[in-house]
Amino acid sequence: MKIISLVSSYRTNGNTSRIAELIENYLLSIAKTKRIDLEIERVQIGHCNINTCRGCRVCFDKGEELCPLKDDLLSIRDKIREADGILAASPVYVEDVNGIMKNWLDRMAFNCHRPAYAGKVAYIVTTSGAGASNHTINTIKNAFTTWGISIAGQKKFRTGGLMDFIEMQAKYGSDCKNIASTLFDTMKRNLVIKPSLYSLIAFKIQQLSWQKSSRSHDNIDYKYWQKNRWLEKDCNYYLPNNTNVLKIKFARMIGSILAMFLI
Ligand SMILES: Cc1cc2nc3c(=O)[nH]c(=O)nc-3n(C[C@H](O)[C@H](O)[C@H](O)COP(=O)(O)O)c2cc1C
Known part of the structure; x- marks a missing residue:
């Protein structure tokens, strides 16, 4: 099985990356216990070359292969095609996903017309300073659902400006373990699709x-x-x-x- 861990924070050692790391570690340990081969690939989208969508509509009208922006987008599209599951993680910026995530969603909007990800399963997590509404989760969830992805679950983490990793593990370790187990089980059960x-x-x-x-x-x-x-x-x-x-x-x-x- 393969999971793409899609993290939109620019901070590779920030809250969102740390939460993703905790979940990834639990996923690997579940797979090891169950003797199932699991590959997890982290895609830190802020560090990929993804230009801003210009709204030219070429991807809608002629196909995404003809997008005039030649960058990393299509290789990320293909990585998701090959994966069974997605862990999507974004920090909350002004009550929504951060710009890096939003631009990636915009660039992937051709999937709203030609959903290519039916059968994939995603878990969505966000980190925020003081606590946030469901708005951020919903931005990702609505796009993913339209692209055919089944949502295994969602979780908001309140992490302040930067939470110490040891403190994070103590406070959120069991949540991350539950997320890993839900994502893993849903991926396995997804052989028989149950759309919401x-x-x-x-x-x-x-x-x-x-x-x-x-x-x-x-x-x-x-x-x-x-x-x-x-x-x-x-x-x-x-x-x-x-x-x-x-x-x-x-x-x-x-x-x-x-x-x-x-x-
Ligand atoms: C530009 C900016 C906007 C933010 N907006 C919010 C917000 O609206 N609500 C909130 O609770 N936290 C907000 N925060 C705090 C971050 O969501 C929080 O610290 C998050 O965990 C940062 O994740 P990171 O360390 O992975 O970058 C904001 C932080 C930044 C830098």
Whole structure:
């Protein structure tokens, strides 16, 4: 199994990196106990070469391969493609993700049109000075869900300006252990996909949007959805799943109602 640990703090020895390190260590020890091969790759996105999105829409209209910004973005996209799980960690800046995370999400926005990560599982963590709302978590969660990623859980850590690693371990060690165990177990169980209600609704809205699309069927997004057979009437999610029929019906009904206002 492979996990990408995506940390958006520039500080490689800051709170967010330290929390990620604690979780990574617990993940490795769980894998060792269970005799399962686990590779964890840390991607410190602030130290990667990722230029600011210019909003040219080339990734939407022609494909991300043609993005005029030639940098590390596509290699990170590919690392996530090859991974089973993602640990996403951001510091809270002004009640939201930091700019590094936001720019990375913006650059990855083509996944909102062509979700390529169905079947992946993510755990989202944030660190903040004095305590923060769910806004930061939701920024990452909403993007990931739209990209097809299942959310195993989320956790906010209050760490002040810089928390000593020993103090952090004493205060948050058991939380980090629980996060590691939840992420690990969800990754293993994810062989049978159980999309959340939110994910099913988001899928339905997207599906209706592409089905109704008056744009040419040569459109790259339309072709992508068609190739994946996601436009077929009885398709209810990116992957086959064993979701309760009533939950699917409910999600499709809510999705259809919301689509009337959104599309
Ligand atoms: C520019 C900036 C903005 C911040 N905004 C908030 C905030 O809105 N709420 C909060 O609780 N902490 C805020 N903080 C504190 C950080 O979220 C906190 O110290 C975090 O753990 C830093 O993570 P790091 O050490 O990985 O960079 C801010 C820090 C910075 C540098």
